[in-house]
């Protein structure tokens with residue numbers, strides 16, 4: 001039986017929803033014309049012509065149906081309260097076709113046990129999307145508690161900053177990194193050590209030098225505060241320490257050509273690990289007219305780096321694509337404060353899929369590859385495949401219906417997050433969601449929210465090997 005044909009053993013008398021006549025993009029299968037029958041929040045039947053009765057039908061004629069997008073890299077609660085952003089920012093997500101997220105939990109230095117009940121409650125009561133957590137680890141106590149976070153909250157991924165964000169998050173030194181990697185590895189081969197790879201000392205010096213050399217400047221100068229050498233060197237360090245500890249390294253937000261070259265060399269040497277980039281690097285360069293509204297860490301870089309990142313994504317050297325969403329308002333972004341005074345952090349959940357579709361197709365990257373990197377690939381890394389990341393019988397009925405030809409100019413107010421700007425503001429993007437289905441319910445339709453939030457926090461269990469992935473095995 002083809003993977004796109006099938007049905008659950010016990011089909012109910014009446015389906016909840018049929019998505020009819022769309023072209024499905026199924027990672028690993030390709031594009032197929034099929035109807036999707038949904039019952040009890042799951043995909044119950046896939047068939048070329050469904051005749052079963054259903055409570056509701058969505059006509060997707062002429063549209064493309066994707067697995068709900070899984071953005072493995074977001075931050076919430078950096079500006080407003082966690083509980084508030086759990087609602088507002090996931091509202092922007094669901095309108096943009098994102099149905100699941102991986103959240104890097106706030107950089108608390110106390111025990112996450114004190115905060116996890118409230119974080120989980122917020123995701124269960126207020127979020128429009130499903131979520132997994134990646135706590136950010138800074139202290140010995142937190143490292144000691146890693147097995148407890150796994151046991152009690154089903155957390156199987158953790159984040160380490162080799163270079164922090166001044167005034168917001170601290171850096172960890174190599175000894176803490178190695179200890180942390182060992183604790184992650186002790187959970188089993190599916191556990192993931194996510195690392196912000198930049199060498200702190202190089203960044204600190206570069207920032208100080210830039211302040212002296214360029215007290216004022218443009219977005220293009222910001223790249224000098226985060227030289228690519230710091231990223232490339234840190235990836236080498238992290239790779240070595242992960243090898244010593246036997247941990248699965250996940251490089252977050254790869255931003256540079258030099259970083260990519262280190263990744264390629266390690267893959268050639270037979271190393272298995274995972275690499276992510278983000279749509280802001282792929283879609284915005286350092287000469288962008290929106291200037292400091294696009295300031296982030298690591299920075300958006302010159303077009304030369306973008307060419308490299310797209311090539312890495314296409315060939316599979318870069319495995320996943322997320323956003324690094326950190327929502328802010330203009331009032332705290334403070335673009336008027338210039339090169340050193342304006343802040344990082346971009347609200348980009350609502351533009352993630354349109355940016356990927358628009359810029360990816362401009363670069364000639366096949367749709368199947370773009371979607372695979374944004375769905376199945378991160379779902380496998382984080383152990384939630386095939387519940388998420390595909391369109392298959394038995395998977396969660398999280399789907400996004402897109403009009404690949406629709407063109408819209410990005411305006412912050414249309415995105416419906418809490419922010420009053422977008423770094424993509426004013427750009428005309430081609431390819432937008434027209435409906436997002438979450439757990440079998442049409443939650444967003446034609447740019448409007450049409451149902452209550454139904455997101456859930458996902459407690460992960462140690463995943464069997466076919467449900468997770470360390471990338472690199474198949475690389476030549």
Ligand SMILES: [Zn+2]
Pocket residue numbers: 073074075104324
């Ligand atoms: Zn981040």
